Amino acid sequence: MDLDLSPEDRAFRAEVRAFLAEHLSEDIRAGSAATPSVFVEPDIGQAWNAILHRKGWLAYQWPREHGGPGWTPVQRYIFEKECAEAGAPNLTVLGLKLVAPVLYTFGTAAQKAYYLPRILSGEDYWCQGFSEPGSGSDLASLQCRAERVTDAAGDRYILNGSKIWTTHAHWANRMFCLVRTDSSGHKNAGISFLLVDMQQKGISVRPIHTLAGDHEVNQVFLEDVEVPVSDRVGEEGDGWKLAKFLLENERGGSCHAPKLAYDLSLIAAAAAEQSDGHGGRLANSVDWRRRVARARLDVEALEMIELKILSEIAHGQAPGPQTSLVKLLASNLRQEVDLLAMDLLGPAGLELDTRRPLYGPNAPPPVHSRATQVAAARYLNSRAWTIFGGTNEVQAGIIARTVLHL
Template identity: 85%
Template sequence: MDLDLSPQDLAFRDEVRAFLAENLTAEIRDGAAATPSVFVEPEIGQAWNAVLHRKGWLAYQWPREYGGTGWSPVQRYIFEKECAEAGAPNLTVLGLKLVAPVIYAFGTPEQKAHYLPRILSGEDYWCQGFSEPASGSDLASLQCRAVRVSDERGERYVVNGSKIWTTHAHWANRMFCLARTDASAHKNAGISFLLVDMNQPGISVRPILTLAGDHEVNQVFLEDVEVPVSDRVGAEGDGWKLAKFLLENERGGSCHAPKLAYDLRRIEADATAQPDGHGGTMAGNAEWRRRVARIRLGVESLEMIELKILSEIAHGQKPGPQTSLVKLLASNLRQDIDLLAMDLLGVAGLELERQRPLYGAQAPQAVHGLPSQVAAARYLNSRAWTIFGGTNEVQAGIIAKTVLHL
């Protein structure tokens, strides 16, 4: 694996930097910095999506024939790294990076033609209907039922059940959903992948407020909700195969290390002005420096793993179970960095402003500055990293079975 960038890649990096300097506005950057949760609010995320869409860079991971950039894995990595270091918000991952690849890989021509342009334009905003109250880590045990009916109105599924921890369901007009279409089949075999219109009778969304006070997740109830058979992706019963494909993208579809490194550098900069209680600053405290160094080594190790995966993708290989290793390491490092910020700020970091958003003209006044205002909320929110997308225990099991062959 050659870590040196080619002259062409260096030129591309400079192009990305120039674009970010010109187009990443202070409002968007500040909004991202003041967002404690994993997903930025739509008004920030969609604003940045629109900027990238105008440039033709929004679907940078998609194939060119579906509206993507056709970039190489190295170019995608450069773009993500430069966006992270510039403080750009995360992209709207549920539509762009999760359901879109399923649609262009497994969908019908009609589904591709209809849904992919609407994801790019922002006309469709997606949520994910996977987890259920009794089916979290054991996702294949889900009980949401979809019964196929046919009459003068055509063929459709009638869906009943509920989904939980549904991120941004209160904003979404579409949901990609796993539902059991064959109760007699093996639990992995009787599931189908459906595209659900959220703006119809029978759907209700109940907010779930996190410990940090964020309204990011919800419980969604589906009562006699109708889904045309034409909005099933893949064959009936193929939902589990599509879900595994999607989860590989969720766990390893982005490079986490650049964002983690950016956040660590910000904390290090804050440490230069934070007293250590002994006449110096925390930046000069030996134990603090050792702790930062350990985390930095972890981030750099993660970056090497991500680069290795990119190299393999560039040579035609699939991401595979290595994405579980990325998810496991990135989740733990995310929590380590957010705990580091809390420990640095001390009492000032205990500020937990429950008003949202923390940006814009209506934002509450920070008591000790923005880093302190977002620290506790970010720390509490990041506890979910080792749960969503498959818990640490699930990832460890996948690694043990498929990588170590235990």
């Protein structure tokens, strides 16, 4: 694996930097910095998406034949790294990076033609209907039932059940959903993947407010909800296969190290101005420097793993189970970096304003600074990193079985 950029890649990096300098507005940057959640709010996210879409860079991970720019894995990494270092918001991952690859890989021609352009334009905003109450991390135990009905009204499924921890369901007009279409065999075999119109009767969304005060997740109730069979992706019973494909993209579809490194650099710079409580600066504390150095080394190690995966993708290999290693390491590091931010600020970091948003003209005024106002909320929000997308325990099990062959 050659870590030196080619002249072409250096030229591409310069192009990305110039674009970000011109088009990433201070309002969007400030909104991103004041967002505690990993999921950017739609007003900022959709505005940034639209800018990238006009440039032709929004679907940077998609193949060219489906609307992507045709970038190499190295170019995708450069783009993510430069966006992180510029303070750009995360993209709307649920549509762009989760359901879109499922659609262009397994969808029908009609599904691709209809849904992919609407994801790019922002006309469709997606949420993910996987988790259910009582299922915990055992996704295959889901009970949301889809009964197939064929009559004068058409060939369709009737859905009944509920989904939970459904991110941005209160904003979404579409949901990609795992449902049980067969209970007679192995629990993995009776699951199907459906595309659900959220703007129909029978769907209700109940907000769940997190400890940080954020409203990003919800419980969704489905009562006699109709889904045309034409909105099933893959064959009936293919849902588990498609879910595994999607989760590999979720766990390894982006590089986490650049954003972690950027946040760590901000923390290290701020420590140079922060008192240690003993007449000196926190940056000169041996214990503090040791913690920051350990975190920086761990981030660099994660970056090497991510680059190795990109190298394998560039040679035609699928991401594979090593994405679970990325998810495990990135989750722990996200929590460590956010803990460092809290320890950096000391008592000032305990400010926890549950009003939202923390950006824009209507944002509540901070007691100390915007950074101190965001820190505790971000720390609490990042507790979920070791749960969503598969818990640490699930990732460790996958690594043990498929990577270490234990």
